[in-house]
Amino acid sequence: MSSTVIQGSIVALVTPMHADGQVDVACLEKLVEFHVENGTDAIVAMGTTGESATLDEKEHCEVVKQVVEFVKGRIPVIAGTGSNSTTEAISLTQCAARAGADACLLVTPYYNKPTQEGLYQHFKAVAEAVDIPQILYNVPGRTAVDMLPETVQRLAEIKNIVGIKEATGDLARAVDIIERCADAQKYAEFAVYSGDDATAMDAILKGAKGDISVTANVAPQAMHEMCAAALAGDKALALQINQKLMGLHETLFVEANPIPVKWALAEMGLIQIGQRLPMTVLSEQHHDVVRQAMHAAGVN
Numbered sequence: 013m014s015s016t017v018i019q020g021s022i023v024a025l026v027t028p029m030h031a032d033g034q035v036d037v038a039c040l041e042k043l044v045e046f047h048v049e050n051g052t053d054a055i056v057a058m059g060t061t062g063e064s065a066t067l068d069e070k071e072h073c074e075v076v077k078q079v080v081e082f083v084k085g086r087i088p089v090i091a092g093t094g095s096n097s098t099t100e101a102i103s104l105t106q107c108a109a110r111a112g113a114d115a116c117l118l119v120t121p122y123y124n125k126p127t128q129e130g131l132y133q134h135f136k137a138v139a140e141a142v143d144i145p146q147i148l149y150n151v152p153g154r155t156a157v158d159m160l161p162e163t164v165q166r167l168a169e170i171k172n173i174v175g176i177k178e179a180t181g182d183l184a185r186a187v188d189i190i191e192r193c194a195d196a197q198k199y200a201e202f203a204v205y206s207g208d209d210a211t212a213m214d215a216i217l218k219g220a221k222g223d224i225s226v227t228a229n230v231a232p233q234a235m236h237e238m239c240a241a242a243l244a245g246d247k248a249l250a251l252q253i254n255q256k257l258m259g260l261h262e263t264l265f266v267e268a269n270p271i272p273v274k275w276a277l278a279e280m281g282l283i284q285i286g287q288r289l290p291m292t293v294l295s296e297q298h299h300d301v302v303r304q305a306m307h308a309a310g311v312n
Contacts, residue, residue: 016113017174017201018088019221020053021235023228024061026270026277027075028176029286035075039283041258044082047280051236052087052228053115055079056079057118059092060154061226061270066288069100072106080112094149098134105142115145117177117224122155128163139170146172151179151207161185165192168202177224179207183214190219209261213254216242226269227260231309232274259305274303280312 025047028039047055057065057079058072067075076091083089091108093116095101105116114134120126121134139146148167152158158180167173180185186204186278193202206212212223216239228235234253241250264272268291275294278285279302294302306312 017203017204017221018054018090019225019234019239021050021239022054022056022090023047023232023235023284024056024059025079025284026229026274027058027062027067028277028283029063029276030221030284031286031290033286033288035071036284037078040075040078041082043277043282044079047228047232048083050232052232053222053236053239053247053301054088054090054114055083056090056224057113059090059117059224060119060151061229061273062092063270063288063291064092064094067292069104069107069132074110076113077111079156082233088114090115090117090147092117093138094121096121096124097192098137100193101134101138102141105138105146105294106235107145108140113210115147116142117147117149117162119149119151120155120157120159122157122192123240128160130134131157131159131168131218132163135167135173136170139167139173143172147174147205148176149179149207150176153158153179155202160237161192164189168193168199171200173231174201175188175203175205175221177207178215179204179224181208183211183218186215186220186276187218210258210265213238213242213250217245217247217250226264226273227257229256229273230260230264230280230306233310234309240242255311258289259308260311263298263302263305266301267294272298275299276306276311301312 093104
């Protein structure tokens with residue numbers, strides 16, 4: 013992989029499924045083309061939005077391999093390879109490296125609530141075991157563990173840990189990490205990515221390199237344009253685009269992700285309504301509000 017930092021709108025890709033919950037490979041290829049054609053800057057395959065928690069390891073690795081094959085090198089592919097088991101995280105990361113992924117995204121170990129030292133040792137072990145660029149992922153609202161900026165700073169000194177998806181939505185937290193890792197000589201080109209669509213524009217304007225986005229599933233071109241404007245420092249243009257997207261940023265989380273975004277993509281005719289228990293189809297009471305947000309964003 014090139015040492016160039018991945019920037020811009022990075023879609024946290026859903027995994028399309030048939031009604032019985034099996035992966036829909038034809039729709040997966042269609043989604044990849046949809047994103048390449050609409051300017052998405054990179055794809056995360058098998059992140060948490062991709063329902064990684066309910067696919068077994070073989071299925072997980074196969075989806076990553078298929079996305080790499082469908083992309084054909086046109087944009088970077090980041091494989092979600094996190095787990096609450098360090099051994100499993102290493103195995104998934106090895107699979108992604110063999111499949112040709114450009115980087116990996118590793119969520120903090122969920123449920124078992126490790127200490128800050130445990131988090132450091134977990135990510136250090138994966139980085140040392142697999143020589144592929146790795147991006148940390150902090151989302152305490154889903155995992156029940158919060159990786160603090162000082163722990164991120166320690167990990168950023170490891171050569172192939174190249175960034176973090178910071179999904180707290182706390183701009184002060186993002187700025188703190190950016191400032192802690194500003195020494196280019198010590199931390200190479202460590203990148204901070206927003207993992208919260210509603211605050212992503214502000215995070216990029218403050219120095220983040222992009223947004224690992226749920227909204228980009230539904231509005232890829234607009235998200236690409238918003239991120240590009242923010243990266244260029246054009247606050248007025250970024251704000252203009254982002255205002256149209258705010259409804260999506262909010263309503264795509266009216267139920268647990270990826271329930272609303274999969275429903276929206278089915279409305280667009282891009283996928284079937286299919287997911288695995290314990291995820292269920294979007295409640296009817298939310299249909300109109302999601303449709304209205306899609307309309308406001310110019311999504312049909």
